[in-house]
Amino acid sequence: MHLNELFLLQFMMFAEMIVGYLLCKTGILSPKDRSVFSKAVINVFLPCSIVNSFLTRPDSNVLQDFLTVLLVSVLIQVLCTFLAAILYRHTPENRRPILQYATVCSNAGFLGNAVAEGVYGELGLLYGQIYLIPLRIVMWTAGISYFEGQSDFKSKLMKILTHPCIIAVIIGLCIMLTGITLPAALTRTMSSLGRCSTPLIMVFLGMVLAETGFKGMINKETVRFAVLRLIVIPAAVLLLCLVLRIDSFITGLSVLLAAMPAGSTTSVLAEQYHSDVAFASDIVVFTTIGSILLLPAWVMLLQML
Secondary structure, eight states, X not given: OOHHHHHHHHHHHHHHHHHHHHHHHTTSSOGGGHHHHHHHIIIIIHHHHHHHHTOOOOOGGGHHHHXXXXXXXXXXXXXXXXXXXXXXXXXXXXXXXXXXXXXXXXXXXXXXXXXXXXXXXXXXXHHXXXXXXXXXHHXXXXXXXXXXXXXXXXXXXXXXXXXHHHHHHHHHHXXXXXXXXXXXXXXXXXXXXXXXXXXXXXXXXXXXXXXXXXXXXXXXXXXXXXXXXXXXXXXXXXXXXXXXXXXXXXXXXXXXXXXXXXXXXXXXXXXXXXXXXXXXXXXHHHHHHHHHHHHHHHHHHHHXX
């Protein structure tokens, strides 16, 4: 298990966020440019990243392990969806969808991939892609529904199904399940665009912080959520895996991916749906800072088990 790679990755994310912060503070960009960033990420860069992530070709020799990882991931999503449904009933409406989405959707898609590879090597990255399938589906179905509000079911369903990221999930699943091979020029283009999504999201977060500042980031609500996201959920996953006698490799991978901070797309969606974007940014940044301390601690705990 390599902790150096984990620290380097987390440093890189914060460096990208600082770039966005400085771009606004120096007047090169203005806060109103956030809307352009969020639209570009949601409509182009994230869909490319999602489709590209489904281009994995499962090896039949490890199919049983894949099914185990998939089962654990599904159970985790059920747990997180249940928590999102019961924990925030008395939260203000402009913050409720943010907390619900951040509970269901962690940053496992970016940080998780890198952690899986850094800690467990290429096998961890491969299994991590299987783990992420339920997360990606829930992220762009139930996750989007939190922000859609109380519109009628048909209207909400149409908005969800026509969302660019949902369309990308459907396309990705079709490619993975049918084994279709896309032209190399197309896959390389999608891969290149997809790699831009996380840097742009982190720059976006820096732009938000340039306007709102760090004051007030640490409060009861953000601390309470960080404990849930970074400690309670991965601890529940560890307990579940121990009870079910899951293989130690799959257990460790599942716990680490469950211990990821709030998904960085939380703030982008808050901007798109006119929620409390400053609060969403606080949640993402604070849990990411917390993960710097807690992810290595989880790694060391798993080594002792």
